[in-house]
Amino acid sequence: MVRQQRTRSPQRWTAAHLRLADTHAAWRTDAEQGLAESKRWADPLWRRHRLDETYHRLCANPAVHLAAALEQAVQAAGQETAILRQWTDTLGQAARDTAEPTLQSWADRLQNAVAEDEPALAALTALLAHGQLGSTARAWAHTYRGQCLCLADLDDESIAELGRAIAVDSSNARAWAFRGEAHRCRGNNEQAVSDLTTALSLDPADVWALAGRGEAHRMAGHHDQAVADLTSALDLEPDDAWALAYRGAAHRMTGRYDQALTDLTAALDIQPDYARAFTQRGLVHLQTGRYDEAVADFSASLGLKADNPWVLCQRGVARRAAGQFSSAQEDIADAADQDAITDLLLYLAELSALDHAPTADRAQQCSRLIRERTSR
Numbered sequence: 363m364v365r366q367q368r369t370r371s372p373q374r375w376t377a378a379h380l381r382l383a384d385t386h387a388a389w390r391t392d393a394e395q396g397l398a399e400s401k402r403w404a405d406p407l408w409r410r411h412r413l414d415e416t417y418h419r420l421c422a423n424p425a426v427h428l429a430a431a432l433e434q435a436v437q438a439a440g441q442e443t444a445i446l447r448q449w450t451d452t453l454g455q456a457a458r459d460t461a462e463p464t465l466q467s468w469a470d471r472l473q474n475a476v477a478e479d480e481p482a483l484a485a486l487t488a489l490l491a492h493g494q495l496g497s498t499a500r501a502w503a504h505t506y507r508g509q510c511l512c513l514a515d516l517d518d519e520s521i522a523e524l525g526r527a528i529a530v531d532s533s534n535a536r537a538w539a540f541r542g543e544a545h546r547c548r549g550n551n552e553q554a555v556s557d558l559t560t561a562l563s564l565d566p567a568d569v570w571a572l573a574g575r576g577e578a579h580r581m582a583g584h585h586d587q588a589v590a591d592l593t594s595a596l597d598l599e600p601d602d603a604w605a606l607a608y609r610g611a612a613h614r615m616t617g618r619y620d621q622a623l624t625d626l627t628a629a630l631d632i633q634p635d636y637a638r639a640f641t642q643r644g645l646v647h648l649q650t651g652r653y654d655e656a657v658a659d660f661s662a663s664l665g666l667k668a669d670n671p672w673v674l675c676q677r678g679v680a681r682r683a684a685g686q687f688s689s690a691q692e693d694i695a696d697a698a699d700q701d702a703i704t705d706l707l708l709y710l711a712e713l714s715a716l717d718h719a720p721t722a723d724r725a726q727q728c729s730r731l732i733r734e735r736t737s738r
Contacts, residue, residue: 375422376423379418379419380418382418383418386415386418387411387415390411390412390415403438403440403441416430416431416452417452419431421456424462424465425462425464428468429494432489432499433496435450435453435472435485435489436489436495436499436502436503437502438450439482439485439486439503440482443476443481443482446476446481446485449472450469450473451473453469453472454470457469457470472489475487475488482506486503486506486507489503490503490504497531498531501537502527503527504523504524504526504527504530505524505534507523508523508526508527508537509540512540512547515547520541520544525541528541533564534564535565535568538560538561539558539570539574542554542556542558542575542578543574546577549581551582554578555578555579555582558575558578559575569599569602569605572591572592572595573591573592573605576591576592576595576609577608579591580608585615588608588609588612589612592605592612593609601632603630604629606628607626607639610622610629610642610643611642614645619646622643623646635666637662637667638663640663641659641663643659644659644660644680645676647659651683656677656680657680657681657684660673660674660677660680664677671696674696675693678694678697681693
């Protein structure tokens with residue numbers, strides 16, 4: 363009924379949609395009470411009012427409100443695909459109800475992007491290429507593209523994209539945090555610590571950045587600093603399984619096995635399908651002589667993520683220590699059949715699984731294995 367007023371009475375159409383937009387804006391403001399800005403897009407009630415507010419403003423005056431709607435589309439693209447799809451569907455509905463050509467073009471462009479294999483990446487690319495985004499929204503678009511690239515294991519491309527975000531808006535804490543994470547995944551631990559420290563100077567309560575810096579410290583061998591950061595993250599979010607698991611790993615690497623076991627078991631209580639936590643707990647058991655428990659945890663990890671030759675090697679080591687020589691050799695052989703094995707530990711683990719081999723023979727076989735694996 364309201365829709366029919368667009369042609370019969372444009373002024374009433376516009377006024378009606380503006381009233382509805384203002385109503386949803388007031389409800390959205392109410393929903394923001396006690397809700398951190400970083401949590402808003404994940405909140406269904408807040409998101410519903412934001413969507414409805416945007417729809418009605420677009421219906422009232424597409425030319426005036428399209429730019430703001432596209433900047434909000436950048437934020438939607440930084441969420442899960444279902445949320446991005448809700449946003450593009452809202453733009454499509456407004457385009458049909460207004461028959462406005464520019465809005466329709468944008469709705470079609472974004473809906474086509476959502477249909478691609480990488481919906482967020484495609485939508486953000488379109489928004490950067492064709493949208494007249496302000497500097498803040500443009501920085502967010504580069505930030506979310508960098509996150510997508512990092513999740514696709516394209517770390518170098520991610521680092522470059524996040525550098526563009528920082529160049530546009532150096533106050534975007536999330537861009538610094540994501541680039542720190544990309545550096546961490548790339549093995550650039552000192553650069554990761556530097557970027558994550560900058561992110562935390564901008565947003566000291568960012569649990570994700572705190573935990574990420576803790577893990578970067580751990581990987582760089584700064585175990586006490588790792589424990590400090592991960593403990594700070596857990597003070598803010600005690601049920602963060604990721605932070606618990608990595609603090610457990612840091613405790614393990616400093617010989618605090620009881621604390622490691624406590625953290626890793628807590629992480630698995632929260633997230634029972636956490637393969638990395640099973641692996642780390644298996645290492646605790648291995649290093650403390652509980653070989654059957656180590657085999658059980660490594661097996662649980664492999665049950666969740668089978669294509670991990672390093673864990674297969676560790677299970678082989680545990681099986682050999684438990685006297686299961688045949689099973690140990692099978693694990694090492696299976697690991698050797700998998701691709702991308704470059705860790706020297708593999709070769710040492712394979713040798714340790716060879717029962718009663720003379721020392722000279724072990725040395726010779728080690729040399730042969732290193733030559734064969736590194737020449738692939």
